[in-house]
Amino acid sequence: MEGGTPGADGSGGGGSDGGGAAGRPDLDPVLTYEGVAVVAPDGTEVLRHVDLVVGGGRLTVLAGPSGAGKSTVLRLANRLEVPTTGVVRFRGTDLGDLDPRELRRRVGMVFQRPVVFGGTVRENLQVAAPGAGDDVVGAALERVGLPAELLDRNGDDLSGGEAQRMCIARTLLTGPEVLLMDEPTSSLDPVSRRAIEALARTLVDGGLTLLWVTHDLTQARRLADEVAVLVEGRNATADEAVRYMEGPDGADDEPGEGAR
Amino acid sequence: MSTTDIGWAGLAASLVLVAVAVGLSGWQRFHLSRSILWACARAAAQLFVVGFALKLVLDPDAPVAWAFVWVAVMVGFAGVTIRNRAREVPGIWLLGTLAMLAVVVVSLSVILGFGMFPVEGRTIVPLAGMMIGNSMTASVLVGRRIVGELRDKRDEVEARLALGHSWPDASRPYVRSALRTALVPQIESTKAVGLVFLPGAMTGLVLAGVDAADAVSIQLAIMYLILGSVATSITVIGLGLTRQLFTPDHRMRRIVRGAS
Incomplete structure (x- = not known):
């Protein structure tokens, strides 16, 4: 929903109270978080108790202030982290029962800052698809709105926006069903930001499921089909979610901070 | 003489x-x-x-077993020294001791197995000492480099993991760079020997009155053995340490600064 409100009933909590994406039984749930808690090795509770359902073929925005645990929720879906308690499921199967390498190709991740490996754009893309020819990697670039001529360019010479789009192309080369995007525009200028948002919408319209983390409320309203709000490592209550989503837009033009 | x-x-x-x-x-x-x-x-x-x-x-009359006891003590001390010099490297004491053990077993097997030197205390102790001494320095260097490299490039390693790479594949470019760094000084000193400096063993032999040609052949054999020993020790540290920094399900562990 363009400029959407938090969830169908405004709660945005995504929890068992039926808020946000969790309250849409008609959607095919792709990712499901059930009572997930994460405790860091130093004893810090990063996530306390999170329930969330991410419906297929939709763009779900996970919003919340910095430090709410949003990035950890994404990293759990890609199994770069594992829950201390609770279960995360992909299409109904506990992630712990899936081969992590296989899972990570089906549930792709785009990080907050573009991660460019040494070498050319071609070599960067071939990290995801070893041995892929120029036709394949060139098509991947064009899919994200970059010209195939960039293949010979050194990855370090790309602008921030180009680099992030190349990272998206690289992730798409693994053929994911779900794309996890961790504040992917927070370090970009407004033009690049809009370009990546448009790309995300195109990908979702093409059938991809997308979970997008942001603490930029304007962006959340602009992008989301569904919104879930986290505060202090837990689902926001309905009141908290409404209050948060109606809050000042401040973050729009500020670079984001890590939300881990 | x-x-x-x-x-x-x-x-x-x-x-x-x-x-x-x-x-x-x-x-x-x-x-x-x-x-x-x-x-x-x-x-x-x-x-x-x-x-x-x-x-x-x-003492020529002393049982040769004493020499092996002496070597075992050297291995133990070397393990402790490596731990003291690389406290930030997790599990380095055990790995370092194992690496030194591997160096001693491999080098003494070659030296004694091929009959290069007689099996006596006066050959076993100094030869093992030279192998351990050089390998110890390289082990400290490679342990610190691997931890530093993987900690600094954590985002790149996780991006590779997120693309479905196994932990050995995801860490290989960074571990390889650390191993090269540790081996290059040994290769350089092997290349510069004779031109820039006269190595310790040869100097000792010449001072002790041994014919220069004999001293050269002994020194060459020792330098080749040292090169092999350094390569053996950094391989043991490289493989063992990298395995410790990842979980079996291909996640990267947190590397705590200053942990021992």
Whole structure:
């Protein structure tokens, strides 16, 4: 929903109270978080108790202030982290029962800052698809709105926006069903930001499921089909979610901070 | 073979140079005079004690088993030294000790197995000492480099994991760079030998009156063995340490700064 409100009933909590994406039984749930808690090795509770359902073929925005645990929720879906308690499921199967390498190709991740490996754009893309020819990697670039001529360019010479789009192309080369995007525009200028948002919408319209983390409320309203709000490592209550989503837009033009 | 004995007077004469160092330190206010004197006194005490013990071990009538006991003690001390010099590297004491053990087993098997030197205390102890000494330095370097490299490039390693790479594949470019860094000084010193410096063993042999051609062949054999020993030790550290920094399900563990 363009400029959407938090969830169908405004709660945005995504929890068992039926808020946000969790309250849409008609959607095919792709990712499901059930009572997930994460405790860091130093004893810090990063996530306390999170329930969330991410419906297929939709763009779900996970919003919340910095430090709410949003990035950890994404990293759990890609199994770069594992829950201390609770279960995360992909299409109904506990992630712990899936081969992590296989899972990570089906549930792709785009990080907050573009991660460019040494070498050319071609070599960067071939990290995801070893041995892929120029036709394949060139098509991947064009899919994200970059010209195939960039293949010979050194990855370090790309602008921030180009680099992030190349990272998206690289992730798409693994053929994911779900794309996890961790504040992917927070370090970009407004033009690049809009370009990546448009790309995300195109990908979702093409059938991809997308979970997008942001603490930029304007962006959340602009992008989301569904919104879930986290505060202090837990689902926001309905009141908290409404209050948060109606809050000042401040973050729009500020670079984001890590939300881990 | 003529023997070279500098005698007590010769030893005392070498103290003139220590006096020069202390004088320079005082003149230029390095505040190192006490450190220099302490280092000299400690070296003298240690070497006299070691020399006395060595005399027992190297006695032609002493059982050769004593030499192997001596080598085992050296391996133990080397493990502790590696731990002390690389405290930020998790599990380095065990890995370092295992690496030194591997070095001793491999190098002594070659030396004694091919009959390069007779199986006697006077060959086993100094040869093992040289192999351990050189490998120890390389082990410290490679352990610190691997931890530093993977900690600094964590985002790149996780991006590779997120693309479905296994942990050995995701870490390989960074571990390879650390191993190269540790091996290159040994390769360089092997290339520069004779042109820039005369290695310790050869210098010792020439001073002890051995024919230069014989000293060269012994030194060459020792240098090749040292090169092999360094390569063995950094491989053991590289494989073992990298395995410790990842979980079996291909996640990267947190590397805590200053952990031992």
